[in-house]
Amino acid sequence: MIYTVTVNPALDYVMQLSKVNRGEVNRSDDTQFLAGGKGINVSQILNQLAVDNTAWGFVGGFTGKELIRQLNVKNIVSDFVTISDDTRVNVKIHAQKETEINAAGPNINDQEIAAFKARLDDLKAGDIVVLSGSLAPSLPTDFYKQLLPTIKEAGADFVVDTTGKALLDTLEYQPLVIKPNHHELADLFNTSFANTDEMLQAAKKLLDMGAQNVLISMAGDGAYLVTKDHVYHASAAKGIAVNSVGAGDSMIAGFVGTYYKTRDVVEALKMGSACGGATAFTEDIAVKSQIDAVLPDIDVEEVK
Numbered sequence: 001m002i003y004t005v006t007v008n009p010a011l012d013y014v015m016q017l018s019k020v021n022r023g024e025v026n027r028s029d030d031t032q033f034l035a036g037g038k039g040i041n042v043s044q045i046l047n048q049l050a051v052d053n054t055a056w057g058f059v060g061g062f063t064g065k066e067l068i069r070q071l072n073v074k075n076i077v078s079d080f081v082t083i084s085d086d087t088r089v090n091v092k093i094h095a096q097k098e099t100e101i102n103a104a105g106p107n108i109n110d111q112e113i114a115a116f117k118a119r120l121d122d123l124k125a126g127d128i129v130v131l132s133g134s135l136a137p138s139l140p141t142d143f144y145k146q147l148l149p150t151i152k153e154a155g156a157d158f159v160v161d162t163t164g165k166a167l168l169d170t171l172e173y174q175p176l177v178i179k180p181n182h183h184e185l186a187d188l189f190n191t192s193f194a195n196t197d198e199m200l201q202a203a204k205k206l207l208d209m210g211a212q213n214v215l216i217s218m219a220g221d222g223a224y225l226v227t228k229d230h231v232y233h234a235s236a237a238k239g240i241a242v243n244s245v246g247a248g249d250s251m252i253a254g255f256v257g258t259y260y261k262t263r264d265v266v267e268a269l270k271m272g273s274a275c276g277g278a279t280a281f282t283e284d285i286a287v288k289s290q291i292d293a294v295l296p297d298i299d300v301e302e303v304k
Helices: 038-048 061-073 110-122 143-153 164-168 182-188 196-208 247-262 265-280 288-297
Strands: 002-006 010-016 030-036 053-060 081-083 088-094 098-101 128-132 157-161 214-217 223-226 231-234 300-302
Touching (some): 038 053, 128 247, 164 182, 182 196, 182 214, 214 247
Parallel strands (some): 053 081
Antiparallel strands (some): 088 098
């Protein structure tokens, strides 16, 4: 089983209008509520790939109930901890330019945190936990790291989609894969890369620090996967990018879901690249037909 974790999900209120006049009353042409969260995005792609998964996290109030209702509509299996505070609402204004107003998130008390950690008792060897997205402000900054010893003791693997020190702090627990883009990878070592070789050497340092696989996303230049013994490059999918939201989540889902089924990192890289590209080419998270359409575009070759 794959478990996706979204500890600070949101009910996104999306408003469409042709123009925003500041300081005046504006009326939208269309509005909708959407369940938002990086782990939820991962679950959506896993469903498209027919990979069993369960979404974990915290929800509360009438907004939390609506979020769960939307997950049910999308056939996303969930087991969220119910909290006393309300799930946050983020406002997305789609006009001449996209404007987002994201709420900080609910208060989560110690009892609710303990209830979430009890979910980890269900883990068994071979499971994968995907931890992604922002933390609610009431959670400790090392909340994800606190979960890792229990995950590893169960014989499960984990993925943490984060950057900077928060990412480096997880390496001692040997994450299955980490996915910095080439800019984030350089920032980890306070440097810049003059060429691809320097970038790959930095990725190998992360392997030495504990990562099992390093997936480097490079937008239109494809992606590199650095493993203990090999380096692979995947070409980019062909299409016009219209959406960056969820593309990284989709790439992780494609990689993790395929690896879970096949234990083949090359197939995982190919599917991850296809899922990320397919989502980038649509205004929502990609569906299977869109993923299948770009999959033949992805060529994977061993470069070292």
